[in-house]
Amino acid sequence: MKKLTALLVLAGLAQVAVAAEVVGNAQNAKAKIEMCIGCHGIPGYKATFPEVFPVPMIGGQSAKYIESALQAYKKGERKHPSMKGIASSLSDQDIADVAAFYAQQTRTGEAK
């Protein structure tokens, strides 16, 4: 019986953990995207190392992809030095908010 109770408590905790998953809020991203727009908000902006390439269009990517890319920079699975620095400065909530913000952009629409 004790074991059963313990199991139920554990199951309950797991439920809470799932419910507490970070949810992005595009409105809250406004104060967090200054670091992004200096490169990703400028059409034609190029990074120069180690290849010369225009920085990717991120408007309209899905929030989950933007989150996973930022998390990969943060964890060091992606090793771009400037993106690692920026991603490391963001909390999980910041990352979710920024991802939600860029996911809602469309090719023709203005940034909201």
Added chain:
Amino acid sequence: MKTQQWIIAAACLLAAVSAQAAGNVTAGKALADKYACFSCHGKDFNTPIDPSYPKLAGQHKDYLAHALKTYKRGDAANGRSNGIMTAQVKPLSDQDIQDLAAYLHSLPGTLATHR
């Protein structure tokens, strides 16, 4: 006469180099089919099968080439390690990468650059 020959040779070399840098859309499509890129990134390369995978259609060509090269570098400096993509890029030559990037860039997409 000698000077003229040198100029022609230089022009040919330049044309060859720029042709390589441009990438070939038709060759890129054949490679994308061969390596089944669509099976994750979606038939139109704009509807990936999982939201954690990127849309590729219309993305900047040189960024796509850069991204493929980062997976080739893997755990080294300026690389990316990813279980799936690390394996996918292994057989690709530099020319393959340019061709794939040219093809994916040529597709109609919905990605945008806004402030």
